[in-house]
Amino acid sequence: MPPSLLILHVALPLVTSLGLLSGCATTSALQTSQPTASELPPAATISAENEFVPVVRYGRYTLIELVPELSQRDLLQQVIEISIPPMLDANVGDAMHHVLLRSGYRLCDDVAANALYRLPLPAAHLHLGPLMLRDTLLTLAGPAWNLSVDDAARQVCFTRHPTPTPPPPGPTSAATATSPNNAVASFEPPEEARP
Structure with a gap:
C-alpha cells in the first residue's frame, strides 16, 4: 500500500473521531444559566415522603397493588347486572330480595316499607344494569322513597319522602287582592250597587 494511501486510511478516521469528540465536549453559551432548585416549580421537585x-x-409485565377495590x-x-326471574305476580319486594341475594345486605323488616x-x-x-347496587335499589324504589343503610347490621331500609303540606287557605287581605302582581284579583262591587 502506498504511504500516501496509508496516511489517508489512518488519518481520516482519526480526524473524524476527534471532531466528533470535540463536538460533544463543547457547551453553548445559552446553557450556562441553569435554573436553581428554588426556581423550579413545586411539581418538578421530588418528594421524599412517597407512600x-x-x-x-x-x-411478566403486570404489577398489582395489594389494596382492596372500592366495591370490596x-x-x-359494587356493579351488578341483574335479570329478575319472570313471575306473573312479581313485586318490588321480590326484586329487592333477588338483587340483595349475594350482596351481603338484607332488607329490614319495616312496616312502613311494606307498602x-x-x-x-x-x-x-x-x-x-350494569349499575351500582345503591343505584339499582334506588331505581327499584322510585323517587318517593329514601334509602337508609345500617352498615353495622348490613340492612337496607326505605322510608317515604315527607309529603309537602300546602299552606292552609286563609283570608286574603285587601292589599293582596288588589296587587297588580296577583293573577287573580277579587272584585267587590261598590256599596251603592249592592241590593
Whole structure:
C-alpha cells in the first residue's frame, strides 16, 4: 500500500473521531444559566415522603397493588347486572330480595316499607344494569322513597319522602287582592250597587 494511501486510511478516521469528540465536549453559551432548585416549580421537585404501596408481580409485565377495590370496601358500590326471574305476580319486594341475594345486605323488616314492597314490579325493571347496587335499589324504589343503610347490621331500609303540606287557605287581605302582581284579583262591587 502506498504511504500516501496509508496516511489517508489512518488519518481520516482519526480526524473524524476527534471532531466528533470535540463536538460533544463543547457547551453553548445559552446553557450556562441553569435554573436553581428554588426556581423550579413545586411539581418538578421530588418528594421524599412517597407512600409505600405493596405490589405483587402478576405475569411478566403486570404489577398489582395489594389494596382492596372500592366495591370490596363499600359493598353498595359494587356493579351488578341483574335479570329478575319472570313471575306473573312479581313485586318490588321480590326484586329487592333477588338483587340483595349475594350482596351481603338484607332488607329490614319495616312496616312502613311494606307498602313499597307490595307494589307491582314494572316490566322496565325486569333487567337492570350494569349499575351500582345503591343505584339499582334506588331505581327499584322510585323517587318517593329514601334509602337508609345500617352498615353495622348490613340492612337496607326505605322510608317515604315527607309529603309537602300546602299552606292552609286563609283570608286574603285587601292589599293582596288588589296587587297588580296577583293573577287573580277579587272584585267587590261598590256599596251603592249592592241590593
